[in-house]
Amino acid sequence: MGNKVTIMLVDDHAIVREGYRSLLQKQADFEVVCEAGDGNEAYLNYQQHQPDVVVMDITLPGQSGIKAIERIRQYDPQSRILVFSMHENPSFALQATRAGALGYITKSSDPEALIRAISQVAANEHTLSADIAQALAMEKLGQEQAALDELTVREFEILRLLVDARSNQDIADLLNISPKTVSNSHYIIKKKLGVSSDIELTRLAIKMNLVNLLDLVDEAPGSA
DSSP states (O other), X not given: OTTOEEEEEEOSOHHHHHHHHHHHHTSTTXXXXXXXXXXXXXXXXXXXXXXXXXXXXXXXXXXXXXXXXXXXXXXXXXXXXXXXXXXXXXXXXXXXXXXXXXXXXXXXXXXXXXXXXXXXXXXXXXEEOHHHHHHHHHHHHHHHHHXXXXXXXXXXXXXXXXXXXXXXXXXXHHHTOOHHHHHHHHHHHHHHHTOOSHHHHHHHHHHTTSSOHHHHHHHSTTOO
16 A cells, blocks of 8 residues: 555654554554654654654653654654653643644553544644643633733723623723723733733633623623
């Protein structure tokens, strides 16, 4: 078959590589063309074999897998790299993605998840194992909550009134402040929460349970 996905396995344990090779070679459309036990060997083998997909561990002797990803991506910006790691901390996935990896799968994933991820990365698609996707979502939610907690009492009140579709003048009258103060606070609130528009602000407020979507529909102009 001429359209096989060619793969390089990078792991510092030969017995582990043998297990993965055995699993992947059973797939009719996969072919493991080379292996590497460290980052430098991975870089040199990539240059020689040009595999379609690199399956990369990030805990390697000497140069880390993250650095190896960066080097391979610098050599070939079109390279497609899938991290396959024991680390379940989302920070590792974040750093791997920043270095240029298209996917991150934990070694606790079932074999089908690895096979599926290789196919997705071969198709130039991003992929995360379910546990990492959930951990990243929880971390993002935590960051948003922390940003929300940074708001002052006045800013929090202004936020609630803004997502309630109140005008600056209404908010100023309700809180006994000037419309200019409302406008300035509006800008600061968006900056603190990392949003650039009122639509994003409303979405975040709904996500953080500051406002009920049904309440917004009920209060929308023309609804009765």
